[in-house]
């Protein structure tokens with residue numbers, strides 16, 4: 669059941685594992701850094717934006733900071749899960765920033781050997797269900813490069829649609845970016 673509107677967003681530390689058919693989302697911790705460094709070193713992930721982690725130590729520091737599950741001012745939930753397949757291999761991650769307006773800005777990355785099998789769709793859908801059920805989300809957004817056709821298809825399959833020009837402005841979307849939104853329930 670969706671939480672009542674108007675409740676302060678004080679969740680975040682209470683992040684749990686989420687099971688889907690072919691994978692489990694595990695709350696990301698510093699202990700995942702060494703294994704995730706290998707997963708995230710796949711250059712195919714960065715065809716459109718971002719870059720691979722600089723070192724295992726750099727990634728461990730980052731994951732340690734993110735374990736607070738909150739922004740420094742306490743106003744946002746910072747939620748990160750790694751994606752573990754049934755083979756026990758880690759395949760990527762999903763993440764969400766849930767603001768006081770109850771919008772969850774989502775992102776995701778999977779290593780390329782796992783593309784084209786519906787695993788990313790499963791992982792992102794499992795996170796969305798959890799965001800609505802447990803973290804107070806009432807809407808979702810995703811900002812991506814226009815050329816990132818795989819990511820766009822994934823969002824469209826999950827029911828996202830193009831945001832309005834005003835929403836693009838509010839989120840300071842760049843000229844080569846598109847903002848996708850989802851307002852339904854999980």
Ligand SMILES: CC(C)(COP(=O)(O)OP(=O)(O)OC[C@H]1O[C@@H](n2cnc3c(N)ncnc32)[C@H](O)[C@@H]1OP(=O)(O)O)[C@@H](O)C(=O)NCCC(=O)NCCS
Nearest residue numbers: 713776777778783784785786787788789811812818819821
């Ligand atoms: C974006 C990204 C996660 C998408 O991964 P993906 O493998 O294309 O997505 P899915 O796992 O949902 O796979 C969908 C494809 O598998 C196919 N598929 C096979 N079995 C499927 C199933 N049971 N269910 C759904 N799709 C299935 C679909 O037909 C689909 O192919 P299509 O896109 O050609 O139609 C991946 O490309 C990625 O990590 N990219 C780099 C990082 C990135 O760009 N992140 C997003 C930044 S906004």
